Amino acid sequence: MNLLILVPVNTSAFNESILEHVRPAVGKDCSVSVRNLDSGTSCIESRADLAINASHVIKAVQQAEADGFDGVFVTDMDMCGVEASRQLVRIPVIGGYRASAYTAMMLSQRFAILTIANADDMQREHARMFGIDNNLATVLALPLGVYDLADDTVIKQMLVEYAVRAVREFGAEAITFGCTGFVAYAEHLANSLQKLVGSYIPVMDPNRCAINYLELLVRNKLSQSQKTYPLVQPNLAVMT
Amino acid sequence: MNLLILVPVNTSAFNESILEHVRPAVGKDCSVSVRNLDSGTSCIESRADLAINASHVIKAVQQAEADGFDGVFVTDMDMCGVEASRQLVRIPVIGGYRASAYTAMMLSQRFAILTIANADDMQREHARMFGIDNNLATVLALPLGVYDLADDTVIKQMLVEYAVRAVREFGAEAITFGCTGFVAYAEHLANSLQKLVGSYIPVMDPNRCAINYLELLVRNKLSQSQKTYPLVQPNLAVMT
Amino acid sequence: MNLLILVPVNTSAFNESILEHVRPAVGKDCSVSVRNLDSGTSCIESRADLAINASHVIKAVQQAEADGFDGVFVTDMDMCGVEASRQLVRIPVIGGYRASAYTAMMLSQRFAILTIANADDMQREHARMFGIDNNLATVLALPLGVYDLADDTVIKQMLVEYAVRAVREFGAEAITFGCTGFVAYAEHLANSLQKLVGSYIPVMDPNRCAINYLELLVRNKLSQSQKTYPLVQPNLAVMT
Amino acid sequence: MNLLILVPVNTSAFNESILEHVRPAVGKDCSVSVRNLDSGTSCIESRADLAINASHVIKAVQQAEADGFDGVFVTDMDMCGVEASRQLVRIPVIGGYRASAYTAMMLSQRFAILTIANADDMQREHARMFGIDNNLATVLALPLGVYDLADDTVIKQMLVEYAVRAVREFGAEAITFGCTGFVAYAEHLANSLQKLVGSYIPVMDPNRCAINYLELLVRNKLSQSQKTYPLVQPNLAVMT
Amino acid sequence: MNLLILVPVNTSAFNESILEHVRPAVGKDCSVSVRNLDSGTSCIESRADLAINASHVIKAVQQAEADGFDGVFVTDMDMCGVEASRQLVRIPVIGGYRASAYTAMMLSQRFAILTIANADDMQREHARMFGIDNNLATVLALPLGVYDLADDTVIKQMLVEYAVRAVREFGAEAITFGCTGFVAYAEHLANSLQKLVGSYIPVMDPNRCAINYLELLVRNKLSQSQKTYPLVQPNLAVMT
Amino acid sequence: MNLLILVPVNTSAFNESILEHVRPAVGKDCSVSVRNLDSGTSCIESRADLAINASHVIKAVQQAEADGFDGVFVTDMDMCGVEASRQLVRIPVIGGYRASAYTAMMLSQRFAILTIANADDMQREHARMFGIDNNLATVLALPLGVYDLADDTVIKQMLVEYAVRAVREFGAEAITFGCTGFVAYAEHLANSLQKLVGSYIPVMDPNRCAINYLELLVRNKLSQSQKTYPLVQPNLAVMT
Secondary structure, X not given: OEEEEEEOOOOOOOHHHHHHHHHHHOOOOOEEEEEEOOOOOOOOOOHHHHHHHHHHHHHXXXXXXXXXXXXXXXXXXXXXXXXXXXXXXXXXEEOOHHHHHHHHHHHOOOEEEEEOOOOHHHHHHHHHHOOOHHHEEEEEEOOOOHHHXXXXXXXXXXXXXXXXXXXXXXXXXXXXXOOOOOOOOHHHHHHHHHHHHOOOOOXXXXXXXXXXXXXXXXXXXXXXXXXXXXXXXXXXXXXX | OEEEEEEOOOOOOOHHHHHHHHHHHOOOOOEEEEEEOOOOOOOOOOHHHHHHHHHHHHHHHHHHHHOOOXXXXXXXXXXXXXXXXXOOOOOOEXXXXXXXXXXXXXXXXXXXXXXXXXXXXXXXXXHHHOOOHHHEEEEEEOOOOHHHOOOHHHHHHHHHHHHXXXXXXXXXXXXXEOXXXXXXXXXXXXXXXXXXXXXXXXXXXXXXXXXXXXXXXXXXXXXOOOOOOOOOXXXXXXXX | OEEEEEEOOOOOOOHHHHHHHHHHHOOOOOEEEEEEOOOOOOOOOOHHHHHHHHHHHHHHHHHHHHOOOOEEEEOOOOOOOHHHHOOOOOOOEEOXXXXXXXXXXXXXOOEEEEEOOOOHHHHHHHHHHOOOHHHEEEEEEOOXXXXXXXXXXXXXXXXXXXXXXXXXXXXXXXXEEOOOOOXXXXXXXXXXXXXXXXXXXXXXXXXXXXXXXXXXXXXXXXOOOOOOOOOOOHHHHOOO | OEEEEEEOOOOOOOHHHHHHHHHHHOOOOOEEEEEEOOOOOOOOOOHHHHHHHHHHHHHHHHHHHHOOOOEXXXXXXXXXXXXXXXXXXXXXXXXXXXXXXXXXXXXXXXXXXXXXXXXXXXXXXXXXXXXXXXXXXXXXXXXXXXHHOOOHHHXXXXXXHHHHHHHHHHOOOEXXXXXXXXXXXXXXXXXXXXHHHOOOXXXXXXXHHHHHHHHHHHHOOOOOOOOOOOOOOHHHHOOO | OEEEEEEOOOOXXXXXXXXXXXXXXXXXXXXXXXEEOOOOOOOOOOHHHHHHHHHHHHHHHHHHHHOOOOEEEEOOOOOOOHHHHOOOOOOOEEOOHHHHHXXXXXXXXXXXXXXXXXXXXXXXXXXXXXXXXXXXXXXXXXXXXXXXXXXXXXXXXXXXXXXXXXXXXXXXXXXXEOOOOOOOOHHHHHHHHHXXXXXXXXXXXXXXXXXXXXXXXXXXXXXXXXXXXXXXXXXXXXXX | OEEEEEEOOOOOOOHHHHHHHHHHHOOOOOEEEEXXXXXXXXXXXXXXXXXXXXXXXXXXXXXXXXXOOOEEEEOOXXXXXXXXXXXXXOOOEEOOHHHHHHHHHHHOOOEEEEEOOOOHHHHHHHHXXXXXXXXXEEXXXXXXXXXXXXXXXXXXXXXXXXXXXXHHHHXXXXXEEOOOOOOOOHHHHHHHHHHHHOOOOOEOOHHHHHHHHHHHHHHOOXXXXXXXXXXXXXXXXXXX
């Protein structure tokens, strides 16, 4: 099984850290590669970034299918180009949001999303669109952009603070992240919450949950429904 | 008041007919212009077309603001680039879906959407995303693409047939169209429904409703909330 | 186009201020008149007031149609007699609630209503009835009755205070008023919010939004669905 | 315990049949009286009839409290004046809709309403307003007005036909009536359904369920919440 | 009419107090008995207790029908064995949750549940399952187990404190209890709330509401729908 | 990783076929065992069967944790004992419903459940309880009990027939099974649907999806939230 992680930005800066992080989580018979975009913006922090990069994602996904990959995980919580790509290929294409959200729902009644600045409303919309907003306790935006995610210590503290607030004030019972740039924080946060709140509260790792979910799909020979995502011939979408 | 109708495809083929159609509906103090995209696809029939054209729409909307327009109506029912543009400008930007849907909800309890082939699921999603799916009776897709919309007689018959089905089988009490290419069919359909169903059933004209709604916003000095659509500096979305 | 503003109370005290306030907002080809009721109570602050005045509203609306008006705006947020009138005439009849609420939904994801004392629960019910409660952040009742609305300075301050609370505590992203007696406060509130919250937050003017929405309906030759509001012959509703 | 059945129309034609029908269902320590309105229309078949009669209902309910009744059942499925009355008295006031609907929900997952001509949309609205529309299988309107309810044989047949359709096509698992004029049909319909559908399907008698529910409230010393229905002083609602 | 109160625990400790408490509330022609389980746990404080005791409840309910009872009230807010029993007998079987919740909904727009430690999430689930979660203001768990319910003074104070919080912070307009062990606290709490909050707020007594609701069902010859709860032959469920 | 499949019935008849069927789907580092119950009924076809077997499941799950298993999949679509077990152990415990439903939701907008006789309403309830009923197109019950599942040819035909109906009449875009006894039918059904409907429609294999989902949880060191499922000490649930 050959899976592709597609980092939907115009830089390879995140490729290695994500790949290293997910590798221990995948099955032994599963090979994972990583690619980024040639064009577009360097991060996704708004609907504008999404709109710009989506047109590049669809080409990269078509290329992935042509190259023989069995499935693509677009490592973004806002589904950058995911819904569009699904109408162009037969292999499964997923983003991070649903994998994290459904896993949180598997384990609890209401989950919270901790996300980056300005992404909260966009991510409430996804919950509505997927028909699961009843299960969303809250979305809290940390005052951080994607490129502020470099300082580990500050972020770890901030995530703990916001997670505790999500639990205490909004009744969250599980935590997901709204940015796949939150690599390798899930375990630390779960441990901290256990101490501070006194109960085990699951924290989804966005990249690992998604790559494992993609594995599940490929193992089960499952892909997106062509009723929901009618397959369109590439020539119907000719660019000038 | 200067309003822009932006036709989000790479052809000027639709410009004149839309402009002529909406002009009688706008107030006398209101000037309406029309523009299309330089790039992208020639029609929007899938999420892939949406993804491709959205990145061009956001540039055209930024240009419209720079050129002094007071508001932009992107004449598309699937909000091609609308949500993204709203984070980049201060003038109001709207698509066709909400104007039609809310007007239908103003006049009835449940409305149906008659749309083109393959667009039905996409348009059910919008109703979820806007939190109004309780008011949606059904979405019915006619077996037609955008470029099949040329033959008036066939389309008129087909719209009547599907509208009657929406009313009788799905309890629709008002009709909207899922494609702004359905120019100038609303009145004929309303008259036909009156005869066939025996009651007046409102049919929204997608372009007229939207341009009048945009007028309402501009007259009231209203624009999109920056809480929902945080304003991002253009330099945050630099393309390579 | 001849539109009627019907003030659904037994006093002409509000007529002039409302008419003067909305006039600049309507199109030049649009003539607006104002009438009040002969009987009923002098304000609407409870479901009891609604029940009493509704029976007078339906007669006034029938008279408006007989007098050749093209549409009626009953200037009340609680739809005093609106739903009932819609079964008796062919011209469009609207209240203030939907025009404000849908416009807020056009511009944001969740809106709040600031209303007068004791009206909050009634106005939560409307959101349920219209199938839009998912979009309602909160309803906050100011400790004021209709006849306390005279003192401008106090009200302006209070509206700012409650609006800030709606935004900060309840996540409101747009503001509507629950009383059409809040004439000419929208602009001041929007400006104050901009300063205090730091983002533009749209505030709907209840009378202007509604009269412009009525214009939209009349321009588009639209009226209430007779499936939702079956036309009843006046003689079916004979009074003794 | 003294309960009043208020028939919210300007005729005493229904009083005796309703009183006789409910008497066997009430507890022995419970005295039931019946009254009708002096004014208003002779039946409730539209929102217009509701609006006209509601203002008379509130006076009759205030009188009932003054006369020492412990609770009032307004025998109407559309809550004619019920919500308004609740703000004026301390004794419990109920209509027929909630008593039937909640009892159906106590016994099944989804119920249908069989109602008279043109009342279906109005009764869908109530389900929304009470936050229970998820449990409503459908509302089917028989082609009958209130004064057509005299011919027993025809009505019985028609109710069976529509109930079977509600069960088979819409998945209804319990049946309620949308008109309290459907006196004494519940048992016949339940028996017929048992034979035709092959399973026991509960059918709520609208008047009996409601009077028993009112008993429950009075026995438990319960009345409407003054948070939902703030008590207004009669002088706040002075009529001219 | 012979009704059985089934206390779904392996002790008779609660039998007398419950029976004495409900007796004054039932009609004179209504005889009420009480039984407990032979096996199972001594209280229900978790889904584990529910699972253990449910299998004993279904046998006790079958026995009740064999003994000629007309209906069974399983005095538990978590429906211990209720849904299962309903597939095995023809007489109506109810728990406490729906009777309290629907009565609260009859009288208000949003109600809160005050419950024992750890039961809050379970009781939010019931509201979802019954399709009424829109009407649930909140569920607050007191830091008490079932066997802490002995000390009256402490509990009364605690209930008042939590009820006030439910009203002020969560907008509750009626109060129900999440444990049928809260015997005889409703009146005290309603009186206290009246003083502290300044408005009458209905408080449902869980045992009385339920037994009266069961009376309503039996008087109306109503039982659970066999469409929702298909009757299964006991031999289909043979235990080894 | 050691996973246990617990077949929640009192027979080992299904053990081997399920184990053989799932084994090819699990990762190479993953060992899967199977056990059944000592007591209880021989199949789960009603809420009564669920109630009886649940008390045995919780003991078997506690034993599994004591024996060092890393996770338990109770191979039942109705969560027999799953929710109860989750309060007693620290290892993840899942049933079949959520794994299938969430995977269907990952791939489509609306899914249908094909289930055995009489299980349809129970399975609609689960969708409500998990807050995902917006995504459920329908539940169709085949006229078959668990022990009728032996005849492959008949079942295959029947599944195809019901699946086509779910797609055409109810708009289903993905198919799940309501019984984990539907072993090894998913692939055949997907292939048949492709031919009959003309589009690829994903069909979830209930046992494989669930065991892979359990793998995902264990790989990610995730388990049920103790906020949703507070851990109770076994001695709080002492049986007599």
